[in-house]
Amino acid sequence: MSRNADGLSIGDVAKATGLGVHALRFFEREELFLRPIPRTAGGQRVYEPADVEWLLLCNRLRESGMPIATVKRFAQLVRSGPGNEAERLALLEEHERTVRDRLADLTASLEIIHDKVLTYRRHVEDGTAAGLWSPASSSQP
Amino acid sequence: MSRNADGLSIGDVAKATGLGVHALRFFEREELFLRPIPRTAGGQRVYEPADVEWLLLCNRLRESGMPIATVKRFAQLVRSGPGNEAERLALLEEHERTVRDRLADLTASLEIIHDKVLTYRRHVEDGTAAGLWSPASSSQP
DNA sequence: GCTTGACCTAGCTCGTACTCTAGATTTTAG
DNA sequence: CTAAAATCTAGAGTACGAGCTAGGTCAAGC
Known part of the structure; x- marks a missing residue:
């Protein structure tokens, strides 16, 4: 080393x-x-x-x-x-906002994905899986 | 249209x-x-x-x-x-795990970034910004 | 002192996911 | 009917973030 x-x-x-x-x-x-x-x-x-x-x-x-x-x-x-700390702060604050937005998006997507998982789980457990994601079906893929 | x-x-x-x-x-x-x-x-x-x-x-x-x-x-x-719903479920469950992991990582990063923001905010407000991120300084960039 | 493994530069290549180009065709609105 | 707007195809280009290759050089252990 x-x-x-x-x-x-x-x-x-x-x-x-x-x-x-x-x-x-x-x-x-x-x-x-x-x-x-x-x-x-x-x-x-x-x-x-x-x-x-x-x-x-x-x-x-x-x-x-x-x-x-x-x-x-x-x-x-x-x-x-030294001397540009306000600029550094602005850059970090902007990034923090971006990350918070991303977190919110990801959380929203997760909910939708989790719903899908629950739907599939029910169908697979019931053996009633047919009909998933045919158009006009109430449960999508 | x-x-x-x-x-x-x-x-x-x-x-x-x-x-x-x-x-x-x-x-x-x-x-x-x-x-x-x-x-x-x-x-x-x-x-x-x-x-x-x-x-x-x-x-x-x-x-x-x-x-x-x-x-x-x-x-x-x-x-x-129909017939492969268990596979679809596995794929979605795997993705759900990935998203949850990503969410945890992102949250951890956010905390660190937010700490940085707070540090810079204090320094900028106090006008005592000098010394940020010189090696051996207690407050990093 | 010599082998073995880590390191050097420069630049090419790769994967992902689009995005745009160009020139022709189709559709819609007036 | 005509002109403008939308769409078509095939293929090239872009942006990011590395990763890899070739052809060597350097350093550490035995």
């Missing part, structure tokens, strides 16, 4: 974040990091725990649907130092 | 489902419909309300993260008629 304490190799970071080494290099090309990642004399990346922390937050942002481009914008704001 | 009652043009269906006409033709190529869509003498598609109902369910399935390939599998099951 790393040569000196707190110096992490790309493989270490991949393990710690669940990302692949390809993804980490891709993120670097896309400038998603908060700093240029330093290299060994031989050219290999040396990460620090703070980079891992940032990546874990990035994971949460991306898993919650934030596109890479927006993560990049956020990273740029952070990189350009 | 349509020539006869209950005969819907592709444009009608696009409006009713929120899908584009391109998407509807794409879905047909991908065999996502429950039946072959009939055509006019001139070759234009004629849909029925039941097709719209099905598409609305498809929208819910897809919005909740079901890939086209799985929707297709479900459509195939429905098309092949």
Whole structure:
């Protein structure tokens, strides 16, 4: 793994974040990091725990649907130092709204899916499954 | 619009489902419909309300993260008629589990994002924003 | 000191799900 | 009847988010 304490190799970071080494290099090309990642004399990346922390937050942002481009914008704001916190806040608030909307949509879809499941379950248990989703049937697929 | 009652043009269906006409033709190529869509003498598609109902369910399935390939599998099951309801049920139950997991993940991410928002809000309100997300700072980006 | 495994770059490829193009045909409205 | 609007096909293009390949270089353990 790393040569000196707190110096992490790309493989270490991949393990710690669940990302692949390809993804980490891709993120670097896309400038998603908060700093240029330093290299060994031989050219290999040396990460620090703070980079891992940032990546874990990035994971949460991306898993919650934030596109890479927006993560990049956020990273740029952070990189350009103090003074733009209101902008960072606006970006996060906007994303929070998006996530809440998505949660509401997902919950609505879940209800419909669960209804379908209940319908099918009844039909399968009763052995009266015929007639599901023929047009004009009261119970759809 | 349509020539006869209950005969819907592709444009009608696009409006009713929120899908584009391109998407509807794409879905047909991908065999996502429950039946072959009939055509006019001139070759234009004629849909029925039941097709719209099905598409609305498809929208819910897809919005909740079901890939086209799985929707297709479900459509195939429905098309092949009665007798495979247990399979349809299994597919829907599996998807329900997936959606519930996704909901839990999203909720967890939302909490983290909301914490960030609160942190930034405090800092911006206090004017004490400096120091956010410098490594070893207690408050991250 | 040498093998073995991790890592390097650059760029191509992939899967998903549309979306659009182009040019021809059909339908509808006036 | 005519002109405008909608639709048709086949196939190319787009966007995202990686993943993989080729052809090497570097480093750690024995």
